[in-house]
Amino acid sequence: MSITIHIHQAHRIHTNGFGADLAEGRTVGECLEDLVRRYPGMRNELYDPATPGRLRNIIEIHLNNKKLFPDVSAKYVAEGDVIHIALMLSGG
Numbered sequence: 001m002s003i004t005i006h007i008h009q010a011h012r013i014h015t016n017g018f019g020a021d022l023a024e025g026r027t028v029g030e031c032l033e034d035l036v037r038r039y040p041g042m043r044n045e046l047y048d049p050a051t052p053g054r055l056r057n058i059i060e061i062h063l064n065n066k067k068l069f070p071d072v073s074a075k076y077v078a079e080g081d082v083i084h085i086a087l088m089l090s091g092g
Contacts, residue, residue, distance in 0.1 A: 001079045003031045008087045014041030029073025060086040
Protein backbone atom coordinates (compact mmCIF):
# COMPACT_ATOMS: atom_id res chain seq x y z
CA MET A 1 0.00 0.00 0.00
CA SER A 2 1.24 3.49 -0.78
CA ILE A 3 1.77 5.95 2.02
CA THR A 4 2.79 9.56 1.44
CA ILE A 5 5.85 10.69 3.39
CA HIS A 6 6.56 14.39 3.76
CA ILE A 7 10.25 15.10 4.20
CA HIS A 8 11.62 17.96 6.29
CA GLN A 9 13.35 20.71 4.31
CA ALA A 10 16.71 19.95 5.96
CA HIS A 11 16.62 16.35 4.71
CA ARG A 12 15.73 17.09 1.10
CA ILE A 13 19.40 17.12 0.10
CA HIS A 14 19.13 13.32 0.36
CA THR A 15 15.90 13.05 -1.68
CA ASN A 16 16.94 14.98 -4.79
CA GLY A 17 14.98 17.93 -3.47
CA PHE A 18 11.70 16.07 -3.19
CA GLY A 19 9.52 17.29 -0.33
CA ALA A 20 7.27 14.24 -0.45
CA ASP A 21 7.38 10.73 -1.85
CA LEU A 22 5.41 7.51 -1.70
CA ALA A 23 6.52 4.58 0.41
CA GLU A 24 5.34 1.02 0.74
CA GLY A 25 4.75 -0.82 4.00
CA ARG A 26 2.32 -2.06 6.61
CA THR A 27 3.87 -0.09 9.46
CA VAL A 28 5.54 3.30 9.87
CA GLY A 29 8.87 1.50 10.31
CA GLU A 30 8.48 -0.40 7.04
CA CYS A 31 7.58 2.81 5.23
CA LEU A 32 10.64 4.59 6.62
CA GLU A 33 12.85 1.66 5.60
CA ASP A 34 11.37 1.80 2.10
CA LEU A 35 12.24 5.49 1.94
CA VAL A 36 15.79 4.75 3.14
CA ARG A 37 16.22 2.03 0.48
CA ARG A 38 15.56 4.61 -2.22
CA TYR A 39 17.42 7.47 -0.51
CA PRO A 40 20.29 5.87 1.47
CA GLY A 41 21.48 9.22 2.86
CA MET A 42 18.30 9.38 4.90
CA ARG A 43 19.46 6.49 7.12
CA ASN A 44 22.04 8.65 8.92
CA GLU A 45 19.53 11.48 9.24
CA LEU A 46 16.76 9.36 10.72
CA TYR A 47 18.45 6.60 12.71
CA ASP A 48 20.84 6.70 15.66
CA PRO A 49 24.10 5.06 14.50
CA ALA A 50 24.82 3.80 18.03
CA THR A 51 21.46 2.00 18.25
CA PRO A 52 20.42 0.41 14.93
CA GLY A 53 16.72 0.75 14.20
CA ARG A 54 16.18 3.52 16.75
CA LEU A 55 15.24 6.97 15.52
CA ARG A 56 17.47 9.87 16.48
CA ASN A 57 16.10 11.84 19.42
CA ILE A 58 15.72 14.96 17.22
CA ILE A 59 13.35 13.21 14.80
CA GLU A 60 9.59 13.33 15.30
CA ILE A 61 7.23 11.25 13.24
CA HIS A 62 3.63 12.30 12.74
CA LEU A 63 0.97 10.06 11.24
CA ASN A 64 -2.06 11.88 9.88
CA ASN A 65 -1.03 14.99 11.86
CA LYS A 66 -0.72 13.09 15.17
CA LYS A 67 2.64 12.78 16.89
CA LEU A 68 3.72 9.17 17.33
CA PHE A 69 5.54 8.21 20.49
CA PRO A 70 6.94 5.90 21.81
CA ASP A 71 6.27 2.93 19.48
CA VAL A 72 6.73 4.82 16.23
CA SER A 73 7.94 1.96 14.02
CA ALA A 74 5.27 -0.53 15.06
CA LYS A 75 2.29 1.72 14.26
CA TYR A 76 0.19 0.26 11.45
CA VAL A 77 -0.65 2.40 8.42
CA ALA A 78 -3.51 2.27 5.94
CA GLU A 79 -3.89 3.30 2.32
CA GLY A 80 -4.02 7.08 2.10
CA ASP A 81 -2.23 7.73 5.40
CA VAL A 82 0.33 10.54 5.53
CA ILE A 83 3.61 10.45 7.45
CA HIS A 84 5.51 13.64 8.26
CA ILE A 85 9.17 13.55 9.21
CA ALA A 86 9.79 16.49 11.51
CA LEU A 87 13.10 17.74 12.81
CA MET A 88 13.14 19.20 16.31
CA LEU A 89 15.40 22.20 16.37
CA SER A 90 16.86 23.76 19.46
CA GLY A 91 19.02 26.67 20.32
CA GLY A 92 18.55 30.16 21.40
